[in-house]
Structure formats: structure tokens, C-alpha cells
Amino acid sequence: MSNLYVSDLDGTLLRSSEVTSKYTNQVINSLVEEGMIFSYATARSLVTAKKVTEGINAKIPLIVYNGAFVIDNITEKILIANYFDDSVHSVLEDLFSNNVYPIVYAYIDNVEKFSFVRKMCTEGMNMFLESRKGDVRTNEVNSLSELKEGNIFYITCIDEPKKLMPLYDKYKDKYHCVYQTDIYTNEQWLEIMPLEASKSNAIKQLQSMLNCEKLIVFGDGKNDIDMFQMADKSYAVANAHNDLKQFATEVILSNDEDGVARWLEANYKQ
Numbered sequence: 001m002s003n004l005y006v007s008d009l010d011g012t013l014l015r016s017s018e019v020t021s022k023y024t025n026q027v028i029n030s031l032v033e034e035g036m037i038f039s040y041a042t043a044r045s046l047v048t049a050k051k052v053t054e055g056i057n058a059k060i061p062l063i064v065y066n067g068a069f070v071i072d073n074i075t076e077k078i079l080i081a082n083y084f085d086d087s088v089h090s091v092l093e094d095l096f097s098n099n100v101y102p103i104v105y106a107y108i109d110n111v112e113k114f115s116f117v118r119k120m121c122t123e124g125m126n127m128f129l130e131s132r133k134g135d136v137r138t139n140e141v142n143s144l145s146e147l148k149e150g151n152i153f154y155i156t157c158i159d160e161p162k163k164l165m166p167l168y169d170k171y172k173d174k175y176h177c178v179y180q181t182d183i184y185t186n187e188q189w190l191e192i193m194p195l196e197a198s199k200s201n202a203i204k205q206l207q208s209m210l211n212c213e214k215l216i217v218f219g220d221g222k223n224d225i226d227m228f229q230m231a232d233k234s235y236a237v238a239n240a241h242n243d244l245k246q247f248a249t250e251v252i253l254s255n256d257e258d259g260v261a262r263w264l265e266a267n268y269k270q
Contacts, residue, residue: 002037004212005268006063006203006227007260009042009049011183011220012237015256018052018184024261025055031268032057037212039063041199041227043178043191045105045112046071047135060210065105066178066223067202068153068193070209080205082197084152091171091192095157096144098167102157103128106150113139114156115147124158124187155192158182164190178223200226218252218260219244235263 007013015021032038041063042049049064050073061070061079070080095102101120106113114137116125132138141147157164168179168190176198178191207215217224217231220240228234228247236248237259245251253259 002035002210002212003214003216003232004203004207004210005036005038005216005218005264006206007038007040007218008199008220008224009040009044009052011239011255012218012224013040013255013260014052015258016184020053020055021258021261022055024258027258027261027265029055029057031264032059034268036264036268037210039206041067041203041217043223045137046076047137048132061206063199063202063206065154066176066191066193066197067199068197070202070206079209080202082153082194082201084194088152088155089148091155091175092144092148094170095155095167098163100157100159100163100167101144102147102155104147104152105154105156106152108139108150113137113150115139115141115149117141117144117147120144122159124182124185124189127185127187128156128158153194153197157190157192158187159190161188164188180222183221198226199224200230203227204230218263220255235260 028038039060039062043066046064058073062073063070068082069078071078101117103114103116118140168177171177176193176195180189182189214232216233217227218235220237222241222243224244225247233249235250235252236245238251238254252263
């Protein structure tokens with residue numbers, strides 16, 4: 001049986017410039033041609049993930065939105081989906097009552113959109129939206145009630161820690177919550193997803209789907225801890241959060257030194 005290799009993207013496989021290097025592309029593509037089963041698990045959507053990894057020929061399903069979806073990289077068909085139930089509406093109302101106005105990801109009439117109320121956006125949200133300028137999923141709405149539309153699968157809050165931390169504490173046991181500082185902008189984020197939506201759960205599903213014996217993972221952030229805990233071998237890049245390094249089999253070179261690709265090139269055939 002083959003092994004499954006899964007890497008996080010931002011801060012791990014991607015350089016700090018938010019792209020994969022030519023070296024990383026060459027190594028991974030060459031090893032995939034030799035038979036390596038490689039995928040990535042990211043908080044990004046498929047749209048932005050494919051944009052920053054366009055030089056990589058990943059042929060197997062990809063894990064996006066922190067495990068909310070497993071998607072076929074060739075057909076872009078959703079293979080596994082985790083949506084909120086109707087309880088998400090009360091969560092949104094609670095956010096609004098605490099003056100937190102999120103970006104809400106949902107399928108509305110079978111079309112993926114991320115919705116927001118422009119006049120309610122924080123500086124951090126505006127920075128994020130500017131980085132997604134021209135994205136066909138953009139859905140600016142006029143009222144908070146419109147943020148509740150569709151099949152919701154992901155909620156992103158970008159605001160002050162003093163507002164977000166109490167909400168994280170409130171919902172972390174009921175939902176899958178990620179509370180962390182963005183590595184590019186230093187803004188504080190709180191992401192709320194269905195409890196079933198996690199990198200580790202999605203990887204388990206993918207490993208079973210592909211009938212792989214062992215799992216080897218690479219990461220840099222606290223949101224990678226769950227997949228490190230369930231992997232056979234786990235490798236933290238040198239720039240990783242110290243909390244993650246505690247769970248690592250080994251610390252490898254940093255993302256800007258192409259640590260993942262260099263490890264794969266040296267160790268894949270062993």
C-alpha cells in the first residue's frame with residue numbers, strides 16, 4: 001500500500017510571497033509522476049488554492065476550507081461536503097449582537113459565494129476583500145439578514161481580539177473554530193465551521209478513499225495540530241508556531257527554504 005503525503009499551504013508549501021517556488025513545483029511534479037500520492041489541506045478555497053499552486057500537477061482530491069470540502073482537483077466536483085445546520089443562524093445573530101460582522105461562505109442557488117455588508121467591514125476585512133478583488137464569488141449584500149442565505153459552510157470574522165476571543169471560547173466546543181493571527185497581515189481572525197469540518201477528518205476520509213497505509217503531513221500553524229496528532233509522521237517547517245513543533249516528528253527547513261520539497265526529494269524513496 002502507498003503512503004499519503006499532505007501539506008498545508010500558507011506558511012508551509014507556499015513561500016512568504018504566497019506562491020510555490022519553481023523548485024517546489026519541479027520536485028513535487030517529478031515525484032507525482034513517479035507515483036507519490038500528494039495532496040494539500042488548506043483554509044483557502046479551491047479558487048485561490050489553485051491560483052497560488054498553479055505550477056503543481058496534483059492529481060488527487062484536495063482539502064479546502066480547513067476540511068469543509070474534499071474536491072476533485074480535475075473535475076472540481078465536491079466529493080465530501082460539511083455544511084452547517086440551521087443552528088448557524090443563531091450563531092450569526094450572536095455575532096451581530098456583539099458587533100462582529102463576518103464574511104459568510106455559502107452555496108446560494110448552487111453557486112458558491114462569500115457575502116458581506118460593506119458598511120460593516122473592519123479594516124482587516126477590507127484588506128482581505130481587496131486581495132480577492134475580481135473574485136466571481138464576491139457577493140456584497142445590503143442587510144445582515146442576507147448573510148443567512150444559502151447552505152452555509154464557513155464563517156470568517158476579522159476584528160479585534162477582545163471581541164473575538166470570547167466568541168471563540170463560547171463556540172470552540174460546539175463547532176470547529178480556528179482563532180489565529182494572519183501570517184501576512186497580522187490581523188486577528190476567528191473562523192467558525194461545522195464540527196465535522198476539520199483537516200484531520202477530511203484527511204481521514206481522503207486516506208480511506210485512496211486506500212493509503214500511512215500518512216505523512218507538513219504544517220506550520222496551530223490549526224495543523226489536529227492533523228499532526230493523527231499522522232504517522234509529521235514535519236513542522238522551521239518557521240512554524242512553537243505550539244505545533246511540540247507535536248512534530250521533526251522540524252525541517254522553513255517555507256522560504258522550500259523545506260517540504262527538500263524533505264520530499266531526500267526522503268520519498270526511502
